[in-house]
Amino acid sequence: MPPLNPLYVFEVAARHGGFGKAAQELNVTQSAVSRQISVLENYLGVRLFHRERTGSKLTEAGEEFAAEIAEPFAKLAAASHRLVERKPNSPLKLRAYATFASRWLIPRLSNFYKRYPKIQITVSNTVKPVDFSRETVEIAIQVGTGHWPGMNAIHLFDDVIQPVASPMLLKRQPINSPADLARHARLHSYYRRRDWSDWSAAAGVQLPDDRGTVFESSHLTYQAAIEGLGVAIGQKALLSEELATGKLVPLFDSVIRPLGYYLVWPMDRPESRKLQSFRDWLLEEIRNDPALR
Numbered sequence: 001m002p003p004l005n006p007l008y009v010f011e012v013a014a015r016h017g018g019f020g021k022a023a024q025e026l027n028v029t030q031s032a033v034s035r036q037i038s039v040l041e042n043y044l045g046v047r048l049f050h051r052e053r054t055g056s057k058l059t060e061a062g063e064e065f066a067a068e069i070a071e072p073f074a075k076l077a078a079a080s081h082r083l084v085e086r087k088p089n090s091p092l093k094l095r096a097y098a099t100f101a102s103r104w105l106i107p108r109l110s111n112f113y114k115r116y117p118k119i120q121i122t123v124s125n126t127v128k129p130v131d132f133s134r135e136t137v138e139i140a141i142q143v144g145t146g147h148w149p150g151m152n153a154i155h156l157f158d159d160v161i162q163p164v165a166s167p168m169l170l171k172r173q174p175i176n177s178p179a180d181l182a183r184h185a186r187l188h189s190y191y192r193r194r195d196w197s198d199w200s201a202a203a204g205v206q207l208p209d210d211r212g213t214v215f216e217s218s219h220l221t222y223q224a225a226i227e228g229l230g231v232a233i234g235q236k237a238l239l240s241e242e243l244a245t246g247k248l249v250p251l252f253d254s255v256i257r258p259l260g261y262y263l264v265w266p267m268d269r270p271e272s273r274k275l276q277s278f279r280d281w282l283l284e285e286i287r288n289d290p291a292l293r
Contacts, residue, residue: 006040014066091120095140098125099218132266154262162254164234178205185230188211195233202255240291
């Protein structure tokens with residue numbers, strides 16, 4: 001094994017692509033970073049960085065070495081975070097999609113805090129699948145088939161989709177049949193680009209190809225539909241308030257996609273009491289939600 005401190009300094013410098021930002025993260029000088037990497041280079045007998053007047057950059061060998069050690073360091077960091085987070089007063093780290101968090105979870109979190117006032121929750125969001133071996137997340141909500149190796153998965157609800165539009169749009173130009181959809185702008189969420197094709201195929205509706213207007217998230221797509229910019233494919237579970245208040249009007253039949261929302265957590269870790277409390281509360285909220293019955 002090479003000396004670990006120089007190895008760690010190299011990992012940081014390689015991740016940042018140079019000595020300057022690495023020095024900032026490590027709270028040392030650039031010359032101290034350079035000296036540590038020189039120690040590692042002398043040990044390995046390989047030049048890892050080109051040092052130039054304009055800065056430093058990885059050599060070909062340095063790039064290969066950095067790619068090899070990045071994942072082990074990420075796992076070490078995640079393991080350390082998990083150990084620290086076992087403290088009773090540490091928050092439960094939850095990963096959820098932004099649209100699910102803003103439209104379904106956050107409006108109900110006050111119920112959780114009333115029941116468990118001593119448990120705090122930290123919510124992060126991203127669309128990529130969770131990797132419990134490299135991240136400090138303890139529990140997550142994902143869309144899929146429910147089959148993820150090494151994970152426990154509990155089905156929360158189906159992914160039910162349906163075209164939706166605002167009353168003002170329908171007043172301007174009514175939609176009486178699926179063929180009328182071709183005369184309207186179709187709104188798309190970047191990470192759910194298949195929603196329109198999945199709905200039209202399941203509903204037996206033929207629509208012309210349309211790239212339409214694309215938004216980064218479903219949350220923005222639904223807001224655009226509320227403002228009358230076009231017709232969106234809505235997830236019924238996340239639009240119950242808008243459908244109940246008439247901000248959005250459902251069109252035609254809904255379709256159940258062969259996917260669902262799942263609560264997932266790793267199999268290889270003991271379950272904390274806060275994780276169990278959140279899981280039990282979430283499942284109860286799901287059962288009591290009339291929009292999901």
